Amino acid sequence: MVTHRYKLDLILDTITDGVLVVDSQGVVLYANRAAEKLLARSPIVGQLLAIPVNPDKNSYQDINLIRPDGLAWAEMRSAPLNWDGQPGYVIALRDITERKHIELERQKFVSLADNSMEFIGMADMNFIPFYINEAGMRLVGLDSLEQGVRTPVREFFFPEDQRFIVEEFFPRVVHEGHADVEIRFRHFKSGDAIWIHYNVFTIKDSTGEPIGFATVSRNISVSKQVKAALHEASQRKDEFLAMLAHELRNPLTPINNAAHILDRLKLEDPRLGWATEVIKRQVKHLTHLVDDLLDVSRIARGKISLKKERLDLVEVIKAVLETARGFILPKRQSLDVRLPEQPIRVEGDPVRLSQVLLNLLDNASKYSPEKGRIEVNVQLLGAEVEIRVQDNGTGISPELLPTIFDLFQQGTRTLDRSQGGLGIGLTLVKQLVELHGGQVTASSPGAGLGSIFSIRLPTLAGTVPLSVSETPKPSLDTGIRVLVVDDDPDVRESTALLLGLNGYEVRTADSGERAITLIDTFRPDVVLLDIGMPGENGYQVAQRIRRLAGGGDLLLIALSGYGRTEDLARSREAGFDHHLVKPLNLNVLCNLMETEFADRPS
Known part of the structure; x- marks a missing residue:
């Protein structure tokens, strides 16, 4: 016949909570299997347990359990009980070790987060925050955590950035598990922009499904300001170098032209020949220095x-x-x-x-x-x-x-x-x-x-055809008409004289307006046009020329002290065929013109 005690044992051994009966001294009188497993002792009946109990009434408390395999936690409920005529207690133990570990980790996280200088926060899948640390609240101007947890994540951003954050950035976080971006946070009180390195990753449950988002973000406003200042300083430096090169190249052009004119005239005095060679040599040296000066900027930018x-x-x-x-x-x-x-x-x-x-x-x-x-x-x-x-x-x-x-x-x-x-x-x-x-x-x-x-x-292996680039020697009667446009009289007149000595028919203009008039009457084949002129600059004049009847057929060559990559690109956009940098290299110019008009009937 099955006794009541046996039935009770069967029932108690099927539950997951530990059940103990101890006498008034703490000696175990009864323990179910869950209790033996929780305490990591078997058998346990007859052993003394140092578990504090409340002798007066039912009580709940969390206790530490020192087991052979380490420390565990249990939620304990105890009550007085008479067991086979002996006074004692019945104790129910529920294993909360995992929960305690999670709680301790959470406390450590909160302690670290609250002492961190970075923005640390967590939000659910609906983008509603449920935790923001002190540094984060200070950074965005929140007065309390309650205010923060009532504010959807999108409200931390400017209206023009909200669509990107919600529709592009967070879906990427969900898909990849992590993403980061440099973006502006909005200060709740002042409305000022705060640049943040926004670093977000998903919070997942035990099955690996995302259940929220966490961020550890850093204020990068100062570094952004420094970068912006450096970028602005770099731009100013590049503009200064470009202007300096322009100002240096402008006087080099007439000096170089004058030296070549003297050389072309073949004057008899040997001292004049010596002086001409000195001028040409020093112009080359100065030009070399100017080019190196500009190249230093290109080196720094990898250009x-x-x-x-x-x-x-x-x-x-x-x-x-x-x-x-x-x-x-x-x-x-x-x-x-x-x-x-x-x-x-x-x-x-x-x-x-x-x-x-x-x-x-x-x-x-x-x-x-x-x-x-x-x-x-x-x-x-x-x-x-x-x-x-x-x-x-x-x-x-x-x-x-x-x-x-x-x-x-x-x-x-x-x-x-x-x-x-x-x-x-x-x-x-x-x-x-x-x-x-x-x-x-x-x-x-x-x-x-x-x-x-x-x-x-x-080196290249085998026999490879080589590029051939020969500079033509212009004849004394080329039949090519050239219009030289430059506001600097020394540059303009010396260039015209040098071209005239080499067989070209030349006219000059000191402005874009004068150039437009001469194109109608002189009908040049080539327009050699300065860029940095007062009033209308060379780019604007080039665009006007291209709109003239027959203007699209002219060989349009920029001659300028500006020679950066962006200057050459702007010349192409304005309609120039070529862009030459001062001082004028006569051989290069002649090569361009002679090649362009090589098949022209004489």
Whole structure:
């Protein structure tokens, strides 16, 4: 026959809560299976338990359970009980260990969040916040957590940003589990914008389903302001450099033109010939400095680009050497050149490769004494070509060598600054060589012992057709009519005279309005047009010319002191066919005109 005690045991062993009966001393008189599992003791009957109970009435409390496998928590209810004639207590235990762990983690999170300087918050799937830390409330101007939890997430943002946040950003968070964006928060009291790095991730339940959102976001207003200030300063610097280049190039143009006019006139006095060569050489040097000055801005912004073509590097080097002799020979320095007899085929920008070698030769001459020695050695090394420029000059100290290619880096200068330079050239060399897929290195035995710069560039295998670019020599009767438009009389008249001496029929205009009138009467083939003119600038005049009857057939060439990438792009938009930078390179201009009108009937 089944007894009542046995039935009770069966019932109590099926429930998940632990049930104990202890005597007044705490010795266990009865325990169901759940109690043994919770206390991690089996059997437990007869053991002494140090569990505090309330002897007077039913009570609820959370207690710590020290088990062999660690600490656990239980919710305990106890009541007095007479068990087989003995006074004691019945104790019910419910395992709340997991809940306690979650609560402790939550308390740790809240403690960390409340002491954090970052915006920390949580919201449900309807974008209604249920927690915002103190720093977050201060940041957006909330007076209390109650005010924050009544405010939908979208209200933290400006109206123009709300659609993006709700319809684009949060769906991405749900899809990817995390997303971040730099966006403005709206201050609740002042309405001011606060730039935030908004970092959001989903809160998931035990099945992995998203049940809310959490954010740990950072105020980046100061860094945004600094970046904006730096960007503005960079823009002002670029504008200043562009204006400086324009102002420097404008006077260089008539000086350069005058030197070429004197050269063209072939006057007999040898002193005049010497003076003409000095002027031409110094104009080239000043032009080189202006170009380097502008390139420093392009380096900083990563804006240097190449116009690559297949070419014979030997021919490029020969042309550079001819230019370099102009500053090497006056110092009575020797130039020893060893070039291979066969062509060396590379893919590169001939202008930029010339700039690289010219900078190295300029440095070698600049840092070498009178009657110094400069060597250029070019040789093929497998699939590469090596160009070595060696001198016996001041050399490079060990301290300077690791940073020799850094921007504005220079060696120790004397008071006369006879070595000149801006500390830009070698940085340009490194950038341009690397853009060509090569590398450049510098070495020196030490101060006073000269230096060696070595460039390695990849070559093209096999026989490759090379680009041909020859500058035509204009005849004395070209039949081409050119209208020169410039508000600077020296630039205008010297350009006109130089073109006239080279066989072109020329008229001049000092304004856009005068140019429009002359186009109707003179009917030029080419309009050489300045950009930076008062009143109507060159872009506006170009647009007017293109709208004239027959204006679309004119060869329209900008000649300007402005030569940035954006200036060239603006010229194309205004309708110019070409954009030349002052000072005028007569050979380049003649090449453009002669090519354009090569098939014109005489």
